[in-house]
Amino acid sequence: MGLFTMPISLAQLHGLDKSHLAFSERFGCLLHPEAAEALGALADQAKAAAIELKVASGFRSFERQLAIWEGKCSGRMALMDHRGDQALELAQLSPAQTVEAILRWSALPGASRHHWGTDMDIYDGAAIGPDYRLQLTPWEYSENGPFAALVKWLEKALPDTAFYRPFDGSGGVGAEPWHISYRPLASRCERKLTPRALAELISHQEMSHRPLLLSQLPELYRRYIAAI
Template sequence: MMDLTVSADLVLGRDDSANELFNGIPVHRAIIAPLTALCADAKKAGFDLRLVSGYRSFERQLAIWNAKAQGRRPVLDSAGHALDINTLSESELINAIMRWSALPGASRHHWGSDIDVYDAAAVAADYSVQLTPAEVTDAGVFGPMHRWLDRQFANGHGHGFFRPYAVDRGGIAPERWHLSYAPLAAKCDDVISAKLLAEVLNSVSTLHLRESVLAELNKLYSRYVVVPKACYPVNYIALK
């Protein structure tokens, strides 16, 4: 079995040495074989499962965070509609951003284990994937593929992948498009902590809203970063 040793730098998005390209998207090399198998199963079922995103660096997540905190990118409500951030307190703005976007250092995309997917067979080649709730409802353009994935996961045929944000637990909004490779993600979950995140964010002077984030970090970590082990497919956690 492939070595799944992870470091703090990998978990924080500061080490991409374990990454390889999958159809042009960087991911951890450990997920390439199971992802290839999942895509092959999807093809047999009539779907073309493709990646919108995979690995994301600390610096990229920091840029996304700051753009949202400064109003240069939309901040969305739970239904996917843009908010007027000028009406929000700093605490409200932080929570609104974290409903859809992670703090730098706290994104599962840092790990290379997590991917955002869509069905290329369901849309024209020039379609711009938005990753919105409307796209992935049962009636949405990608609904059929996600219903198929529901069945695969329920029957233990997901090749180790699962949805960490399948339901609303009061933190990150449900993201049907977000898949995670359990054996690697569980290892990363064992390394990430509120203490590690605090140490890193304390050193990032360019993080917008940093003082307010640090003041609430333990609460934010519990609400938006922690994914209960009960959400993982038990048979694949054992592989870690």
């Protein structure tokens, strides 16, 4: 019986509690055990196609997502443009533009799919050397990038599995071909992640642009969260 037969708590939904997750030795990160098992089967399948499916990022806590948020709001971390290939000048952006630029490429703390243990960023370990520095950029997953074979394989294989890629570039969030999601559990989390739950969370957190986030939440939710 999976843990998710019990209702997921709000703390788990928002990445504040990881008691429902376990460290996966095979993938080197925290994941929901049921998602980790399904991912193992997917990786076995990939192996037959000479692809070494590895995880760059599994669970991410609220605290970590908040650090990314604050890093981008303060200019310590780069803010990327709409296409994801040029850095923006923070000083030239209004608060609303700053928030939009961040949400294009980074989740709102409390609303990341990586909080759930059901989602992961993957790459092909067989396609790169030991010194390769993984960046998770659109180019790496393009036809000319090292992970072209992985992308091609995913396109063929994923529809027959419980995994899918939620960020296909059709919503406000940029395309993330490296991000896969274990649907049976993730869909339950999606249903629980409402604007109301997020407003409740954000109103109790110290974070940059909080008043703007709270006043714009229904619109931001529609553009950057609900589309997933």
